[in-house]
Amino acid sequence: MSQLLALEGLEAGYGPLTVLHGVSFGIAEGERVCLIGRNGVGKSTTLKTIMGLTDYRRGSVAWKGTDVARRSTVDRARMGIGYVPQTRDVFPSLTVEENLIAGLRNRPASEIQHAYQLFPRLQERRNNPGTALSGGEQQMLSVARTLLGNPQLLLLDEPLEGLAPIICEELMHAFDQLSQQHGVAILLVEQKVQEALKFAQRALILDHGAVVHEGPTAELIEDPSVLDRHISVAAVPGQTH
Numbered sequence: 001m002s003q004l005l006a007l008e009g010l011e012a013g014y015g016p017l018t019v020l021h022g023v024s025f026g027i028a029e030g031e032r033v034c035l036i037g038r039n040g041v042g043k044s045t046t047l048k049t050i051m052g053l054t055d056y057r058r059g060s061v062a063w064k065g066t067d068v069a070r071r072s073t074v075d076r077a078r079m080g081i082g083y084v085p086q087t088r089d090v091f092p093s094l095t096v097e098e099n100l101i102a103g104l105r106n107r108p109a110s111e112i113q114h115a116y117q118l119f120p121r122l123q124e125r126r127n128n129p130g131t132a133l134s135g136g137e138q139q140m141l142s143v144a145r146t147l148l149g150n151p152q153l154l155l156l157d158e159p160l161e162g163l164a165p166i167i168c169e170e171l172m173h174a175f176d177q178l179s180q181q182h183g184v185a186i187l188l189v190e191q192k193v194q195e196a197l198k199f200a201q202r203a204l205i206l207d208h209g210a211v212v213h214e215g216p217t218a219e220l221i222e223d224p225s226v227l228d229r230h231i232s233v234a235a236v237p238g239q240t241h
């Protein structure tokens, strides 16, 4: 598998606040990676920095070998990085279908069918306005709209937040399909650590703006002491989150 994304010594923040203090990791084509850690350690900031949405200080964000750290967010999206923010940016006054059309840019309208295949619920609700959607449906719509940009890497920021277990399962199943059938690489930030570990092949643990552990998820499932040390007792498998 060749490398898609490589971060090296990345430092970034907001105005005078530096949040990332030298983040380094890579993601290969089609790989499933989760980024976990306590609240406020910089997980969302890492995703935002990959997209160019924070104040960049130093380090590199290499996309297929080219440093894009100073490129615009739109450029990065066009190059194949899809970002689904924690805020689920759905246009509330537009219907589901209109929201999807807004994500098409210059791609043919027929591509919306792919979104409906992945999330049949969206087809059922195609004429409903964004305001009439449940949290889970909004999340599906946000993911589906990002996918219309045909990304090779999908950055997902806490997609399961506040959703019922059955909806979480539906979403995780869709992410699995994207990965297995379409080869989309996924970087998942998720507070539901067990779901993240089950889904991903490799885990990164972030603490104080730096990666403090990197390895196969199977190792963390087998030896939860690492999680215990870096995250919290509540994240240990078998205990409720």
Ligand SMILES: Nc1ncnc2c1ncn2[C@@H]1O[C@H](COP(=O)(O)OP(=O)(O)OP(=O)(O)O)[C@@H](O)[C@H]1O
Binding pocket: 014, 017, 019, 037, 038, 039, 040, 041, 042, 043, 044, 045, 046, 191
């Ligand atoms: N837009 C912003 N302006 C200023 N500071 C911010 C902004 N967004 C986040 N921060 C700060 O950056 C730090 C890291 O936040 P970030 O959202 O990346 O953490 P996180 O690991 O994703 O946490 P959580 O799991 O709670 O979402 C926090 O101290 C937060 O208050």
